[in-house]
Amino acid sequence: MNKKVNNFNVTGLILPLIILLAWHLSVQSGMFPPAILPPIGDVAMAFLNMMESGLLVGDILVSLTRVLRGYLLAIFAGVTLGTLMGTSKHINDFFTLTLNSIRQIPILAWIPLIILWLGIGEESKVAVIFLAAFFPILINTISGMLSTPKGLVEVAALYKLSGWMTFRKVYFPSALPQIFVGLKLGLGISWVAVVAAELIAASSGIGFRISDARSMMEPDVMIVGMISIGVLGVSMDKALTLILDRITPWEK
Template structure:
């Protein structure tokens, strides 16, 4: 479980960084949107499971392939939600930013990001769930360690009890991580929770 958890954390953090940054750029810039969005849309339609054989051929069955599979799976829900949240920023907010002649970074951090935070949080939660699916799928197909490998080994030994316990452990750890993300966002974005209560 610890091996799988470390893989999920590595892949998830990398996909979160890439997804939020690229999604924000696509949402803020029409030029970047027109350049990247069609290509990203095409890649997004390919099921995650279809990438696994190719990634294994490129990266082998070691740690790198598992992390790449997780990044590829979690990247798109995070990116789509980040792009959507940024793109839905009211034009009136942007007009005020232009009126005060705010630079690119201040416009992003003071206008775009606060408005997009709830949508980004949805993407991060979806990405976390997909990360667990990706790591288990990759470990079931090609691995020598991890909880997916343990489940595959239990299947070959005809031990459904072990498979069920592994499934329950994945669910419990996933819930705990999801709650942890929610707590972190509440700490850093108290205005979002206040707005929800109002």
């Protein structure tokens, strides 16, 4: 197992190294001017300067706080409603048409209206993240509940388990892997949403920093922001995977 993990890690580094090499050669050959694609050294220096000044850490904390607030709200609402819709046909029929209609509207189309309703403060950004993350979590929770083997549900009924015990012992363990698929999808979309919201209306955060760097013609700062989002997203996704492995060992 360890050998496979190590091989995967080494293999996973090949493409980033190829990208870095292509980046370096493109800049050195003059294919792209520094104003469009800065040298790797300039990006590294921008990273160090932003770390030293505290700008990068501050922006990361602001964006991370927004993501966590919206994402956790989406988990609560998505898993709760998804459980109800996945275990009750009447509730499913009541919500499906409306939610499917809302789900078709791109998150970018919601941002101006949400800002109009909630202003440009933290509430609007959290609302955008919530709306973006909610539907992947909801849909996968419903799918997980509906895919619960009917035989297990019948056994629970045979033993006269209560509704809560049936959910706890049958539905939830069976649906958990699918729920985590929704959690991971929702997490990725949360970062897309927070950057989109910060690009439009914010005075802090990684998205704001990228937008500000664009207006100041600082591509090195823009790339630092983009890499920071990627690293944060991958780290949080890995954390979710580790949690899933711990609580669902039978899925390994």
